[in-house]
Amino acid sequence: TSNKRSLRTLFRPAALPPPVISETSPSQKKLLAHQRGKKQQELLNQMLIDRALEVYYITMDETDGRGAAPPIRELPSTVRKYFFIKADYLLMKECVHRNPVVPIQQQWLMSMLAMVPQSLMEGRDRERLTEELLKEIVRDYEKSMKRCVLRRVLTKPDIKELDKEEEAPLPSLPLGLDFSSTWRNSFIKEKKQIISTLHIFHPTMKILLDFGYTTFFNFLVVDFSSSRLKGPVDCKSFKTDASLSCSKAEEEIMSTWYQRITSLFTQSEALDGIKLDQLESFYNCAAVLMSNQLKELLGRTTESFVKLFDPEDRSHLPLFKMDLTFDENRMEFYPSLQDFEEAILFVVDCIGQTLQNFQTIRSWLTGGTATLDAELPPHTIQWAKSTLQKSIRDNLEGPKEHFQGYVENYGWLVDGTAEERINRFEAEQPSFDEYT
Known part of the structure; x- marks a missing residue:
């Protein structure tokens, strides 16, 4: 076994190269530490300083061309810091404002337009006014959106020079419901109590509301909207028509609306739960x-009657007969202007005196004498009369000028001036030769 070579002796350990220790050169360190954003910020700050100095030199040369501009001291570091912060904020603010805003939805505009009263949507300039209203809504919407985005993206620095910058507060977030305690049982209890004490929710009152809507939604006590088609009328007939219309309207309401209500309250179901x-x-x-x-x-x-005398829309203005009379050496209108005004204001009083004798349901059931309070508010009557008086004065300017022309041209024939001239001529007894 000693003669056998081991696997370790066959493969010698590999010799590793010596570690390479390299030092980073200064140029490489500068390249690694380079930040493009920081360099651009420094370049922007330097451009602002150069531009400010250039403007300063130009201003000083214009104010004092004889001497050189005084040397400029270097601004303190705190001043330069605030200057750069202000410039950065204004630049970022301008960038945010340039971003597009999500346009307002068309159905939102239509919903807002539907909230405008119908009386304000009438007139000759309704299309122009509607267009201006929609433009104002869109403008306010875009302005609010930009302000909201600006507040969420940027924080305005605490610098005195930026106090005048417009900046709306962020809209408050909706408050969530408090589910820390159960509320269903208490809600149902309070709801039942409200329904039991607030009688307007009773089914009988709902039926009563339906009666009023179906009877009055297109009904008027006095309607002179088609009076112009009938031609001129005299003041006496005008007052008579108003009185008859009020009487007929009261009888019709008594036989329809009031009778249905009394029939409703005679039923036992009307007082269910009471x-x-x-x-x-x-x-x-x-x-x-x-x-x-x-x-x-x-x-x-x-309001409908007053609207007939609208100076901007005379299509429904009633026509009246007025005569120019001569009696006892006096020329005047018949009826007089005062009687004419009184006839028109009479209609307002006639409307206000109608429907004042309807009994309350309680008195009708018990045989009492209490009546419903259907009297018009004083401010409504005052508004109607003052508006009509102004309209009457404006519409009578033409007849007054016509009357004044008659007086100036022919008044001397009836006021004794012509007779005096004739008597003086006869008293002088001139000869024919004096006039030839």
């Missing part, structure tokens, strides 16, 4: 609901 001690509050709720329906009808009728 305790004996809740009857008074239940009937009071019904009275308030009925009063609100009547007030809404009268208010809508008043």
Whole structure:
């Protein structure tokens, strides 16, 4: 066995090369430590400083061309630091503002437009105003989105020079529900209590609401919208038509709306779930609901009548007969302008006096005398009369000018001036030769 060669003797251990120890050269260290962003920032800062110095020299040369500009002291490190921070913030802010914003959805615009009252969507300039409104909404939306993105991306430095920069606060996040304790049982309990005490949720009140809607949604106590098609009317006929319309409307409402309500409350199902001690509050709720329906009808009728005299839309303006009379050496309008104004304002008073004698359900059932409060608010009547008076004055400017022209051209024939001239001529007894 000693003569046998072992495997270890056949393969000698490999000789490893000596370790290579190399040192990094200065140029390699500089290359490894190079940061492109840092170099660009230093270059940008140097460009800002050079530009500021250039502007400074130009300004000093313009103000004092005789002498050289005084040497500029190097700014303190803190000032330069704030200057660079401000420049960086404004640059980043401009970059954020240039980013595109997700456009507002078309259905959102249509939903906002649907919230505008129909009365404001009428008129000659409705298309232009609608377009301006939508542009303003889009502009505010984009501005809010940019502000929100800016607040989430950048933090404004605490520098006095940036106080004037517009920056809206971030929208508050919605508060979550508190599920730390069970709430279902208490919610159901409170809901039952609300339903039992808030009578407007009672099925009878819902039926009462339906009665009012189906009866009044396209009904007016007085409607003179087609009066212009009938031609001119005199003031007396106008007042008579208004009185008759109010009387007929009251009779119609009494035979339809009020009769259906009284029939409803005579049924036993109308008081389901109402305790004996809740009857008074239940009937009071019904009275308030009925009063609100009547007030809404009268208010809508008043607004419709006032709208007929809108100076911007005279397509439905009623036509009135007015005569220019001469009596006892006086020329004047008949009816007078005061009577004409009184006839128009009479319609407002007539509307306000209608539907004032409807009994409450409680008094109708018990034989009492209490009536529903259907009186128009004073501010509504005041608004209607002041608006009509202004419209009447504006529409009577033409007849007044016509009357004044008659007075200036022919007034001397009726005020005694012509007769005085004739008498003076006859008293002088001139000869024919004096006029030839």
